Amino acid sequence: MPYKDKISKEKLPAHIAIIMDGNGRWAKSKGKFRIFGHKNGVKAVREVSEACAEIGVKNLTLYAFSTENWNRPQAEVNALMELLVKTISSETKTLMKNNIRLNAIGDLKSLPKSCLTELNEAMEKTASNNRMNLILALSYSAKWDIIKSVKSIAQKVKSEKISINDINEELFTSELSTHKWPHPELLIRTSGEHRISNFLLWELAYSEFYFTSTLWPDFTKEDLYKAIVDYQNRERRFGKTSEQLTKDEN
Ligand code: IPE
Ligand code: IPE
Ligand code: MG
Numbered sequence: 001m002p003y004k005d006k007i008s009k010e011k012l013p014a015h016i017a018i019i020m021d022g023n024g025r026w027a028k029s030k031g032k033f034r035i036f037g038h039k040n041g042v043k044a045v046r047e048v049s050e051a052c053a054e055i056g057v058k059n060l061t062l063y064a065f066s067t068e069n070w071n072r073p074q075a076e077v078n079a080l081m082e083l084l085v086k087t088i089s090s091e092t093k094t095l096m097k098n099n100i101r102l103n104a105i106g107d108l109k110s111l112p113k114s115c116l117t118e119l120n121e122a123m124e125k126t127a128s129n130n131r132m133n134l135i136l137a138l139s140y141s142a143k144w145d146i147i148k149s150v151k152s153i154a155q156k157v158k159s160e161k162i163s164i165n166d167i168n169e170e171l172f173t174s175e176l177s178t179h180k181w182p183h184p185e186l187l188i189r190t191s192g193e194h195r196i197s198n199f200l201l202w203e204l205a206y207s208e209f210y211f212t213s214t215l216w217p218d219f220t221k222e223d224l225y226k227a228i229v230d231y232q233n234r235e236r237r238f239g240k241t242s243e244q245l246t247k248d249e250n
Helices: 023-029 034-055 067-071 074-097 113-125 142-158 169-175 221-232 242-249
Strands: 015-019 059-066 100-105 132-140 186-189 208-211
Touching: 023 034, 034 059, 034 074, 034 132, 034 221, 059 067, 059 074, 067 074, 067 132, 074 100, 074 113, 100 113, 132 142, 142 169, 186 221, 208 221
Parallel strands: 015 059, 015 186, 059 132, 100 132, 186 208
Antiparallel strands: none
């Protein structure tokens, strides 16, 4: 039975986050340059976005470029930015067709101007689409976002808009650039790496993690469905005991 048919519609995650990793190794294994891997990674982005929209996942966040990725060789950074511009402009039509809204989180003003223009255009065009949110993390790191939020809260205290006692989880969450969406229930990382790489540190506090050795360009709809089925077979206890959860259900 295909994994898609094993998915229970009642237990769908409202938000899936993915660390798309392994493009470079995929290319290397084929004797090609790293950028060849990035180009082939775009197909997987399309597959996964479509798959999420089809089954009814409402929010999908993709880690596309981290703050730390600026430290890669300049030629790779340039090629990645160029690919980003091209992809955003060529995919807008598909986003419209599939009723998907494009959003972005990260230090967007650090992106090259052409990239930012293309991104803003696509975000504006798709702004009233409501089937699914596709959130690209670009020039993003969770520590960057957390520091930004701390500064904003400190400023509000200083100008006496709020008092120190108003600071709680809810207020902090509302300051993060992810505040519009629920926190991801499921995090997927491809390529066999078992680390978080400065992604959504706050938001992933109680997420289920799913790791696969599949390299990102090889990741298919069926791989996504498999991850969702795995997620649905887990017991999320949030600090409680298993017995408490079964009692709550009855
Ligand atoms: C992920 O693939 C894409 C980005 C980080 C932009 P990598 O480029 O990290 O591929 P590997 O990890 O070197 O194989
Ligand atoms: C994480 O991948 C960032 C993205 C997927 C965009 P990296 O390949 O950059 O992560 P590390 O540095 O190996 O942890
Ligand atoms: Mg990598």
